[in-house]
Amino acid sequence: MEQMMPSGEMQERMQEAAKKLEPMMEQVSEFIVRTRDVHKVYLMGKVEVHALRGVTLDIKRGEYISIMGPSGSGKSTLFNMIGGLDKPTSGSVYINEVDLAQLDAYELAWLRCRTIGYIFQTFNLIPVMTALENVMLPMIFAGVPEDERRDRAMELLKRVGLAERWNHKPFELSGGQQQRVAIARALANDPAIILADEPTGNLDLRTGKEIIELLKELNEEKGVTIISATHDLKMIDVSDRVIWIRDGQISRIEDRSKIRVEAALEVEEALMEGELPDIP
Amino acid sequence: MTRSRGAMSAFGLTKEEIRRQIHLPWSEAFRISWRYVTIRLGRSLVTASTIFLSVAFLMAVCTMILAAKATGHAEEDPQAFAATLARYKWSVILGFMICATGIVSALLMSVTERFREIGTMKCLGALDGFIVRMFLIEASLMGLFGSLAGAIVGALLMLLWAGIKEGFSIWAKIPWGIKTPTGEWGFLGYFLASVFAGVVLSVISAILPAYRAAKLQAADALRTEI
Numbered sequence: 258m259e260q261m262m263p264s265g266e267m268q269e270r271m272q273e274a275a276k277k278l279e280p281m282m283e284q285v286s287e288f289i290v291r292t293r294d295v296h297k298v299y300l301m302g303k304v305e306v307h308a309l310r311g312v313t314l315d316i317k318r319g320e321y322i323s324i325m326g327p328s329g330s331g332k333s334t335l336f337n338m339i340g341g342l343d344k345p346t347s348g349s350v351y352i353n354e355v356d357l358a359q360l361d362a363y364e365l366a367w368l369r370c371r372t373i374g375y376i377f378q379t380f381n382l383i384p385v386m387t388a389l390e391n392v393m394l395p396m397i398f399a400g401v402p403e404d405e406r407r408d409r410a411m412e413l414l415k416r417v418g419l420a421e422r423w424n425h426k427p428f429e430l431s432g433g434q435q436q437r438v439a440i441a442r443a444l445a446n447d448p449a450i451i452l453a454d455e456p457t458g459n460l461d462l463r464t465g466k467e468i469i470e471l472l473k474e475l476n477e478e479k480g481v482t483i484i485s486a487t488h489d490l491k492m493i494d495v496s497d498r499v500i501w502i503r504d505g506q507i508s509r510i511e512d513r514s515k516i517r518v519e520a521a522l523e524v525e526e527a528l529m530e531g532e533l534p535d536i537p
Numbered sequence: 538m539t540r541s542r543g544a545m546s547a548f549g550l551t552k553e554e555i556r557r558q559i560h561l562p563w564s565e566a567f568r569i570s571w572r573y574v575t576i577r578l579g580r581s582l583v584t585a586s587t588i589f590l591s592v593a594f595l596m597a598v599c600t601m602i603l604a605a606k607a608t609g610h611a612e613e614d615p616q617a618f619a620a621t622l623a624r625y626k627w628s629v630i631l632g633f634m635i636c637a638t639g640i641v642s643a644l645l646m647s648v649t650e651r652f653r654e655i656g657t658m659k660c661l662g663a664l665d666g667f668i669v670r671m672f673l674i675e676a677s678l679m680g681l682f683g684s685l686a687g688a689i690v691g692a693l694l695m696l697l698w699a700g701i702k703e704g705f706s707i708w709a710k711i712p713w714g715i716k717t718p719t720g721e722w723g724f725l726g727y728f729l730a731s732v733f734a735g736v737v738l739s740v741i742s743a744i745l746p747a748y749r750a751a752k753l754q755a756a757d758a759l760r761t762e763i
Contacts (some may be wrong), residue, residue, distance in 0.1 A: 337756050340660075342660070342754070342755045342756035343754075343756050362664065362665070363664065366659075366662050366663070366664050367662065369659070369660055369661065369662045369755065370661065370662020371662070375657075375660045375661070377657070379653070381653055381654070381656075381657040383654055383657065383658070384654070385569075385572040385573055385576045385577075386569075386572065394658070394661055395661040395662055397562065397565050398661060398662035398663055398667075399662065442661070446662075
């Protein structure tokens with residue numbers, strides 16, 4: 258078809274298409290996650306708990322974001338909203354400009370499978386499977402053929418530095434190694450976003466640092482957006498932006514340039530209030 | 538490259554296309570279930586033992602019927618034989634009911650134990666159907682092995698007992714096939730039916746736990762304590 262078209266007309270059409278697509282692409286490519294006035298009210302027994310009180314947030318593609326805040330601040334709730342694991346009481350969450358509230362069970366599963374990679378505080382590897390099989394699991398759900406699955410999983414394990422441990426079960430691996438497997442698994446289907454919930458929470462200082470560095474490297478080389486809920490101050494150094502949550506609201510958002518000073522102040526402030534987040 | 542793939546896919550696809558792209562492979566579900574059954578062998582054996590016992594009892598009764606017919610005892614006093622059969626029938630039914638309760642509670646326990654794994658699988662893109670499938674396959678595997686072992690042991694014990702009591706010559710008179718020439722049940726027929734009953738029983742018992750597992754929320758994977 259295209260070959261039969263006169264080249265002038267084809268060019269014209271291409272330009273037309275480009276014109277049409279360009280603003281859309283731009284819009285698509287700038288923000289990977291947007292939340293608009295998100296509220297969440299839980300019913301605990303007969304008491305209403307207002308976990309989120311109007312969170313509006315834009316996260317750019319390829320950013321490394323840390324969501325910080327004391328426990329009970331609504332940090333995890335916000336995290337669940339972004340991951341499509343929970344629905345807001347009011348307000349909307351958009352991923353790739355798609356409103357999560359509009360998605361049915363299939364589409365949500367599809368989104369979790371291919372667009373988002375999850376990393377957990379407790380690693381959450383499937384205990385009956387080897388490291389390699391754990392990395393292959395999301396690819397099973399995505400329908401990747403077996404050979405390709407195996408090759409790709411091996412490649413990912415190599416990337417996180419665990420190629421020679423592929424045949425080990427999770428209980429035969431240290432915490433740091435388990436988290437590396439989990440990171441490889443999160444990357445299995447080439448997601449646009451990695452959601453990490455306290456990824457260093459169960460790790461010692463040095464291992465935690467290694468994991469943070471690995472995440473930062475992946476963020477830079479694959480351009481994957483990383484959103485991490487944490488109260489590990491080591492995260493601040495690598496984050497593009499830090500979002501502080503308090504009482505279900507964003508108390509402030511800091512850019513990279515200001516981060517170090519502000520972080521020091523935050524520690525000081527926390528010290529004065531007597532609620533110290535864990536110091537690296 | 539990888540970035541734009543993620544972005545465009547959420548847009549350009551119809552619901553049908555998405556549905557087709559979410560895979561629910563039986564073979565993978567089977568492989569994973571097999572792992573769970575064999576790796577947690579101790580627990581699987583406990584669950585399977587209730588099936589084992591009830592199927593063993595059922596098969597023993599069936600073998601007893603065959604032996605009684607082979608020795609001619611059944612014809613000597615048909616009324617007494619019928620009464621004995623009725624009594625055993627109720628015992629077998631009661632045994633199966635107790636067995637079903639056992640399987641349900643064992644599997645519910647296993648769902649509770651695995652809430653985080655199930656949540657994780659859902660985070661990775663597993664649909665409810667995959668989880669249900671996994672649990673049903675697990676139950677049918679345990680049902681199959683429990684029933685097979687139970688039917689073999691039940692039959693052997695009863696055959697030995699009948700042999701010792703009536704002489705091993707009666708073994709020759711037992712119809713070993715699926716059906717006798719007169720159209721009655723033979724040994725193999727009873728054997729297959731007992732195993733089948735055991736498998737069906739365990740799959741039915743697994744429906745409620747499997748449903749419970751499928752309804753767990755993906756967010757549960759993030760909970761740090763039970």
